[in-house]
Amino acid sequence: MPRDTKWSQTEKRAARRAFDLAYQRECAHMIKQVQRIAKDLDEPDDLWRLSDFLLQRRRDIDDLYDYRYSILPAVLAHLIADRWISLSDLNELDAEKQAFIRSLVENLARRERD
């Protein structure tokens, strides 16, 4: 898919909605993880491990949630592969974009299996 692909207003809105939904869900999941870890904190090193965990997850999330139209299909494919959203959340995108994103998701799933 060429980098200068056009996005209609409807597509932009739908993509943003799906992107934000994935972010909210991924963070909600992380909040539960952190709450479980916090409950079991027992000694000083547990604190530093939690700090490392938060820092690493923050870096991962900052890297992934990069909202630029030029890379948006790849980002959305990742969010689908990670199961935060599904292809049906993107059914307002044109057929070409949906097909391209689906192929990226399949590639990611294949890489995961290999």
Next chain:
Amino acid sequence: MPRDTKWSQTEKRAARRAFDLAYQRECAHMIKQVQRIAKDLDEPDDLWRLSDFLLQRRRDIDDLYDYRYSILPAVLAHLIADRWISLSDLNELDAEKQAFIRSLVENLARRERD
């Protein structure tokens, strides 16, 4: 107090015990703080605030808990001023060291008040 002040084995053991006790207490207090914060996590930004908090506290603690005999009186004075230990935890140190540490604690308290 000169930097080459001698520490007897008994003094070294007592200082180390007080130092470790302060560290354990300060971290135990921090664990309670983190557990309170974790319980109230609600949205993504709360996670990043918790990450910042842990990072900052880790830096503060790494800076403060520096076990070198040349700076140990100042470190112990800080731990007393912060109420993690008291002067009585250091009553195995010789009179000169105790007096010096007491004067440093008083200076810290004065600076706090001013």
